[in-house]
Amino acid sequence: MVDIYASVDLGGTNIAGVFAGQDGRILGEKKVPTQSHEGPEAVLERIAELVDGLAQEIGSRPLALGMGIPGLADLKNGVTKFLPNLPTQWRDVPVRGVLSPKIGCPVYLLNDVRMATLGELTFGHGRSARTMVFFALGTGIGGGVAVDGKLRLGPLGAAGELGHQTILPEGPRCGCGSRGCLETLASGPAIAAEGVRLMLSGLAPKLHELVRGEASAVTPREMAAAADAGDTRVREAIVRAAGYLGIGVANVVTILHPDLVVLGGGVAAIGPLLFDTVRQTVRERVGMFPTDDIEIKPSLLGEQAGALGGIALAMKGGLLPD
Ligand SMILES: [Zn+2]
Numbered sequence: 001m002v003d004i005y006a007s008v009d010l011g012g013t014n015i016a017g018v019f020a021g022q023d024g025r026i027l028g029e030k031k032v033p034t035q036s037h038e039g040p041e042a043v044l045e046r047i048a049e050l051v052d053g054l055a056q057e058i059g060s061r062p063l064a065l066g067m068g069i070p071g072l073a074d075l076k077n078g079v080t081k082f083l084p085n086l087p088t089q090w091r092d093v094p095v096r097g098v099l100s101p102k103i104g105c106p107v108y109l110l111n112d113v114r115m116a117t118l119g120e121l122t123f124g125h126g127r128s129a130r131t132m133v134f135f136a137l138g139t140g141i142g143g144g145v146a147v148d149g150k151l152r153l154g155p156l157g158a159a160g161e162l163g164h165q166t167i168l169p170e171g172p173r174c175g176c177g178s179r180g181c182l183e184t185l186a187s188g189p190a191i192a193a194e195g196v197r198l199m200l201s202g203l204a205p206k207l208h209e210l211v212r213g214e215a216s217a218v219t220p221r222e223m224a225a226a227a228d229a230g231d232t233r234v235r236e237a238i239v240r241a242a243g244y245l246g247i248g249v250a251n252v253v254t255i256l257h258p259d260l261v262v263l264g265g266g267v268a269a270i271g272p273l274l275f276d277t278v279r280q281t282v283r284e285r286v287g288m289f290p291t292d293d294i295e296i297k298p299s300l301l302g303e304q305a306g307a308l309g310g311i312a313l314a315m316k317g318g319l320l321p322d
Contacts, residue, residue: 004019004020007309044099048103051103062105063105065103066311066312067095067110068109071090075320110309111157117305120264123301126262133253135265142160167185185245192223220238224270250286254286
């Protein structure tokens with residue numbers, strides 16, 4: 001009989017639940033719509049049902065639950081503070097207090113991207129790294145930093161917001177209130193918007209063919225395929241965005257001299273064109289020490305990084321701010 005832990009990732013659209021053993025082997029998983037408009041109480045009830053359903057399926061209850069949230073929380077008390085993209089913003093919702101008695105085990109919270117970083121650190125490439133930097137390249141750009149094998153959280157669990165470093169001082173306005181953040185230049189939507197613009201201007205015939213002219217079907221992955229098929233302007237757009245990302249990575253490399261940089265999330269699916277450009281930019285921009293030994297890799301866990309981070313969080317009995 002192995003010890004079983006649970007992980008829940010609370011997203012704006014879906015709640016994803018996973019049960020796994022201590023070795024990170026996934027034993028069961030389930031996804032339900034968040035329906036966040038119904039408010040925190042209804043959402044927490046749905047999470048409890050999700051955990052109960054998985055427990056029945058597997059025939060065993062978890063020892064603890066690690067839960068990723070899209071925002072800030074009081075980690076010590078398991079209370080959400082600010083989830084900017086959910087209705088009511090979940091200010092002071094006592095998630096642990098409500099959920100623990102319902103599911104019969106302790107509940108620990110962590111920002112979702114820090115949780116993915118913890119997953120990569122515990123079960124992914126980070127296992128053999130001393131200092132690891134994790135970029136989550138998706139709808140936004142999140143991140144996390146682990147120094148000497150320990151996730152660096154800061155007083156609010158907010159340390160590691162790598163997507164909000166300034167890359168272009170006069171660049172586009174960012175959701176965080178600043179401008180020219182990495183996120184405005186190299187997130188999935190930022191890259192796709194440029195692909196759509198090129199396609200609608202008639203400058204991306206291969207991309208047009210691939211998505212049948214459907215703007216909503218343009219993703220960084222489709223753009224990479226179009227670039228491979230010969231769309232030079234699309235290739236240039238990807239290289240430009242990857243160059244901005246490379247500057248962001250080079251900044252962090254200069255500050256921390258990590259041995260490992262992991263690029264996860266949907267944008268990483270661009271593949272070699274992204275990774276090679278980032279590596280080259282780091283070589284060009286970091287002049288103070290050799291960077292040849294710094295590994296820049298895709299996530300080993302891919303989409304499971306968050307889920308397994310929740311398992312690691314549950315195993316650790318939660319994390320406290322620094
Ligand atoms: Zn920003």
